[in-house]
Amino acid sequence: xxxxxxxxxxxxxxxxxxxxxxxxxxxxxxxxxxxxxxxxxxxxxxxxxxxxxxxxxxxxxxxxxxxxxxxxxxxxxxxxxxxxxxxxxxxxxxxxxxxxxxxxxxxxxxxxxxxxxxxxxxxxxxxxxxxxxxxxxxxxxxxxxxxxxxxxxxxxxxxxxxxxxxxxxxxxxxxxxxxxxxxxxxxxxxxxxxxxxxxxxxxxxxxxxxxxxxxxxxxxxxxxxxxxxxxxxxxxxxxxxxxxxxxxxxxxxxxxxxxxxxxxxxxxxxxxxxxxxxxxxxxxxxxxxxxxxxxxxx
Amino acid sequence: xxxxxxxxxxxxxxxxxxxxxxxxxxxxxxxxxxxxxxxxxxxxxxxxxxxxxxxxxxxxxxxxxxxxxxxxxxxxxxxxxxxxxxxxxxxxxxxxxxxxxxxxxxxxxxxxxxxxxxxxxxxxxxxxxxxxxxxxxxxxxxxxxxxxxxxxxxxxxxxxxxxxxxxxxxxxxxxxxxxxxxxxxxxxxxxxxxxxxxxxxxxxxxxxxxxxxxxxxxxxxxxxxxxxxxxxxxxxxxxxxxxxxxxxxxxxxxxxxxxxxxxxxxxxxxxxxxxxxxxxxxxxxxxxxxxxxxxxxxxxxxxxxxxxxxxxxxxxxxxxxxxxxxxxxxxxxxxxx
Amino acid sequence: xxxxxxxxxxxxxxxxxxxxxxxxxxxxxxxxxxxxxxxxxxxxxxxxxxxxxxxxxxxxxxxxxxxxxxxxxxxxxxxxxxxxxxxxxxxxxxxxxxxxxxxxxxxxxxxxxxxxxxxxxxxxxxxxxxxxxxxxxxxxxxxxxxxxxxxxxxxxxxxxxxxxxxxxxxxxxxxxxxxxxxxxxxxxxxxxxxxxxxxxxxxxxxxxxxxxxxxxxxxxxxxxxxxxxxxxxxxxxxxxxxxxxxxxxxxxxxxxxxxxxxxxxxxxxxxxxxxxxxxxxxxxxxxxxxxxxxxxxxxxxxxxxxxxxxxxxxxxxxxxxxx
Numbered sequence: 001x002x003x004x005x006x007x008x009x010x011x012x013x014x015x016x017x018x019x020x021x022x023x024x025x026x027x028x029x030x031x032x033x034x035x036x037x038x039x040x041x042x043x044x045x046x047x048x049x050x051x052x053x054x055x056x057x058x059x060x061x062x063x064x065x066x067x068x069x070x071x072x073x074x075x076x077x078x079x080x081x082x083x084x085x086x087x088x089x090x091x092x093x094x095x096x097x098x099x100x101x102x103x104x105x106x107x108x109x110x111x112x113x114x115x116x117x118x119x120x121x122x123x124x125x126x127x128x129x130x131x132x133x134x135x136x137x138x139x140x141x142x143x144x145x146x147x148x149x150x151x152x153x154x155x156x157x158x159x160x161x162x163x164x165x166x167x168x169x170x171x172x173x174x175x176x177x178x179x180x181x182x183x184x185x186x187x188x189x190x191x192x193x194x195x196x197x198x199x200x201x202x203x204x205x206x207x208x209x210x211x212x213x214x215x216x217x218x219x220x221x222x223x224x225x226x227x228x229x230x231x232x233x234x235x236x237x238x239x240x241x242x243x244x245x246x247x248x249x250x251x252x253x254x255x256x257x258x259x260x261x262x263x264x265x266x267x268x269x270x271x272x273x274x275x276x277x278x279x280x281x282x283x284x285x286x287x288x289x290x291x292x293x294x295x296x297x298x
Numbered sequence: 299x300x301x302x303x304x305x306x307x308x309x310x311x312x313x314x315x316x317x318x319x320x321x322x323x324x325x326x327x328x329x330x331x332x333x334x335x336x337x338x339x340x341x342x343x344x345x346x347x348x349x350x351x352x353x354x355x356x357x358x359x360x361x362x363x364x365x366x367x368x369x370x371x372x373x374x375x376x377x378x379x380x381x382x383x384x385x386x387x388x389x390x391x392x393x394x395x396x397x398x399x400x401x402x403x404x405x406x407x408x409x410x411x412x413x414x415x416x417x418x419x420x421x422x423x424x425x426x427x428x429x430x431x432x433x434x435x436x437x438x439x440x441x442x443x444x445x446x447x448x449x450x451x452x453x454x455x456x457x458x459x460x461x462x463x464x465x466x467x468x469x470x471x472x473x474x475x476x477x478x479x480x481x482x483x484x485x486x487x488x489x490x491x492x493x494x495x496x497x498x499x500x501x502x503x504x505x506x507x508x509x510x511x512x513x514x515x516x517x518x519x520x521x522x523x524x525x526x527x528x529x530x531x532x533x534x535x536x537x538x539x540x541x542x543x544x545x546x547x548x549x550x551x552x553x554x555x556x557x558x559x560x561x562x563x564x565x566x567x568x569x570x571x572x573x574x575x576x577x578x579x580x581x582x583x584x585x586x587x588x589x590x591x592x593x594x595x596x597x598x599x600x601x602x603x604x605x606x607x608x609x610x611x612x613x614x615x616x617x618x619x620x621x622x623x624x625x626x627x628x629x630x631x632x633x634x635x
Numbered sequence: 636x637x638x639x640x641x642x643x644x645x646x647x648x649x650x651x652x653x654x655x656x657x658x659x660x661x662x663x664x665x666x667x668x669x670x671x672x673x674x675x676x677x678x679x680x681x682x683x684x685x686x687x688x689x690x691x692x693x694x695x696x697x698x699x700x701x702x703x704x705x706x707x708x709x710x711x712x713x714x715x716x717x718x719x720x721x722x723x724x725x726x727x728x729x730x731x732x733x734x735x736x737x738x739x740x741x742x743x744x745x746x747x748x749x750x751x752x753x754x755x756x757x758x759x760x761x762x763x764x765x766x767x768x769x770x771x772x773x774x775x776x777x778x779x780x781x782x783x784x785x786x787x788x789x790x791x792x793x794x795x796x797x798x799x800x801x802x803x804x805x806x807x808x809x810x811x812x813x814x815x816x817x818x819x820x821x822x823x824x825x826x827x828x829x830x831x832x833x834x835x836x837x838x839x840x841x842x843x844x845x846x847x848x849x850x851x852x853x854x855x856x857x858x859x860x861x862x863x864x865x866x867x868x869x870x871x872x873x874x875x876x877x878x879x880x881x882x883x884x885x886x887x888x889x890x891x892x893x894x895x896x897x898x899x900x901x902x903x904x905x906x907x908x909x910x911x912x913x914x915x916x917x918x919x920x921x922x923x924x925x926x927x928x929x930x931x932x933x934x935x936x937x938x939x940x941x942x943x944x945x946x947x948x949x950x951x952x953x954x955x956x957x958x
Binding site: 326333349392459464465466467494495496497498499502521522523524525527528561562564565566567568569570571573575576578579580583584 | 674687688710752794795796823825826827828829830832833836837851853854857858859877878882891892893895896897899908909912940
């Protein structure tokens with residue numbers, strides 16, 4: 001009795017899942033900003049991962065005779081003032097910048113979520129944590145990062161630590177806010193009526209409903225962290241030379257800006273393209289997760 | 299029958315002819331209103347009753363063309379108001395009709411009133427804008443309107459913000475606002491759904507009083523058959539974009555012809571119905587607009603449906619005097635074949 | 636009758652009203668949402684609680700489940716006062732006390748499939764192993780009139796009536812003794828409403844569960860209830876068995892309420908209840924209904940009447956009848 005029943009059910013399950021996936025797929029494909037953002041960003045990531053490993057050019061090899069060469073076949077993006085190939089340096093820089101951005105986004109979301117969820121559930125803790133967060137938010141982000149970098153010393157790990165400290169408070173506030181909203185919803189009440197414990201409500205109901213708005217936020221933090229890292233490196237408080245990052249390529253180029261504009265244009269373009277694609281992706285993701293905004297756009 | 303005779307001789311105020319309203323969806327056009335004919339005479343209260351998804355709100359909104367701002371609506375047919383086809387008017391011509399010749403009140407008064415302005419300011423603005431009154435004149439007229447709608451202390455209400463009023467009072471303010479320009483037609487879209495029964499009764503009485511006093515026609519949209527019975531002169535029953543039955547109120551409730559109307563009337567637990575027996579049930583659910591059945595729209599839920607019903611949508615026929623029904627049961631089968 | 640399943644005794648819930656400076660000063664006064672409500676629920680019966688919005692009927696129902704903490708009064712279930720239990724002590728009792736919400740869709744976690752949603756109460760209450768739970772879920776789906784393959788659907792893929800069936804299924808799955816139904820059919824179309832009411836009554840008889848049926852729709856309450864309590868402004872003004880209440884309506888408010896329901900016969904203009912609900916603050920004196928009552932006398936304005944039994948099983952709170 002139970003065997004045919006089960007197999008019929010699993011068949012139904014498959015067809016229903018397929019139908020649900022089909023609807024999801026249609027919604028993703030009909031969301032241009034999500035698609036465009038994701039494609040551009042993936043291209044950047046792939047380029048940063050593949051091209052440097054297949055090409056034999058050393059990003060730090062100086063060729064004095066090739067100083068400040070404009071873009072050509074041999075050097076598609078030209079060379080910098082030490083004769084290093086700019087394209088390869090930008091791609092190596094992309095590894096650093098994307099790595100920093102990604103780590104900052106992940107870490108600040110992780111810590112922010114833990115802080116935010118606890119703050120939303122325990123009132124006393126809420127007051128303490130939120131006052132600390134507000135204190136940190138009150139200081140302009142870049143200044144705070146510079147101060148932290150001055151204390152920690154320049155290295156890429158420290159950049160990640162400093163920027164995580166900068167972005168965690170805002171994530172914590174967002175998580176706390178949406179957790180508070182979720183807590184008031186009827187399905188949480190219904191779970192209470194069933195007799196679910198606070199821990200179960202917190203982690204099985206509230207957390208998943210908080211995470212989806214958070215993924216949108218994470219993509220924006222990713223983009224912001226790339227800009228912040230570039231600013232820090234540009235100011236000399238970030239990734240130390242000679243390692244390439246978009247910020248310190250730009251810094252090195254600022255003296256030769258007029259003689260060799262391509263040394264600024266290409267790394268600048270890389271930052272812009274990367275941030276733009278992440279923001280597009282984030283916007284698209286928000287529309288995807290909240291069908292109401294998507295409908296309003298028409 | 300005498301009410302009907304009274305209206306019969308009059309020229310229609312609003313005449314909807316074969317109206318079809320379509321919305322684009324992802325795959326195809328969805329037809330929310332499918333060939334509706336409706337006539338409202340001056341001074342008449344016409345009720346349209348239907349469940350959610352029947353297209354009754356879409357139909358009433360297309361009279362004011364309110365849906366054009368948020369999506370690409372496609373209209374077919376004619377809506378003649380005082381002889382002019384509303385569907386062919388420009389937006390600026392529409393504006394002189396909206397709120398002026400035709401007014402509308404909605405289900406939820408709180409969302410239709412601005413929360414940051416006082417009742418008086420919002421009400422007098424309508425008058426200053428449409429009637430070119432001075433501020434003082436407008437205020438006097440406002441107080442007049444507020445007391446006309448039965449608000450006990452108009453002076454006091456004039457100075458209040460909408461959130462300070464109860465639901466019933468807000469709905470009265472909405473009605474006052476709708477009456478400001480002495481419209482010829484009032485569209486009341488579920489005006490009492492959000493209200494309690496004792497308050498609902500007050501509002502229904504108010505609408506019927508105003509109709510008598512001002513001679514204004516009312517198009518009353520609702521899902522509540524009881525409210526409909528109390529207020530309307532004649533009733534249309536709507537199902538999935540079609541008007542399936544049309545009759546005078548009393549005739550319809552005493553002697554419904556369409557299977558849908560019959561089912562609808564018998565599945566409501568009434569105060570005088572027998573207890574302890576299972577309620578009558580219309581089986582199934584209203585199909586979504588993307589899956590409107592071919593043939594009679596009610597055929598998927600109708601206990602009498604046969605092959606003809608499933609393939610051809612019946613025309614509306616006058617089964618009895620002034621009693622129209624859109625059902626094959628009232629058409630001799632030989633003619634069909 | 637035998638001993639009640641659940642006893643509510645002198646339940647009161649007030650909300651503070653603060654002055655212009657907010658919580659800096661003690662509250663100016665209190666608004667009473669529920670003022671001194673006592674009622675008994677018996678095993679397997681349906682008790683209908685009717686009243687207009689803001690009369691405290693939902694607050695009463697929700698306090699049974701601990702969703703509202705009352706200020707005073709007792710709710711006795713199996714000899715325990717539910718209002719004094721901690722979350723942990725309450726948890727085992729929740730197996731017997733369940734709820735169906737008005738807006739069921741928002742009471743279902745949008746990220747869970749229906750199978751998981753229905754299994755959740757079983758997991759939380761530690762009932763059965765995974766296979767038993769699955770069988771139980773499939774069984775209950777069939778009982779409330781849903782198909783087995785709804786198991787894999789998400790709640791938003793269902794229609795309004797189906798969602799309400801799901802809400803009922805979730806409340807019934809752990810075999811409770813009492814279900815508080817807070818306006819379970821008022822958001823539904825009439826043709827769907829009758830389907831749900833039939834399902835609910837059939838299952839109630841089958842599983843012998845008591846219902847506290849909260850609604851503003853008197854027709855529905857009359858159809859489904861064995862006994863009815865009429866609430867006005869946080870107070871129970873009349874309570875009786877259904878047939879008795881309709882045959883012998885005593886309280887002026889109940890009379891007005893019944894006569895204001897439009898029926899299908901167009902009739903002469905009725906005398907409708909004038910005015911609106913007053914503010915029920917601490918300062919309010921006398922009978923709650925005196926501001927709108929056509930028969931109010933001086934005594935009504937001063938002293939609040941007490942709910943007293945006038946004939947077996949019929950209680951009413953009105954000076955005119957009680958004297």
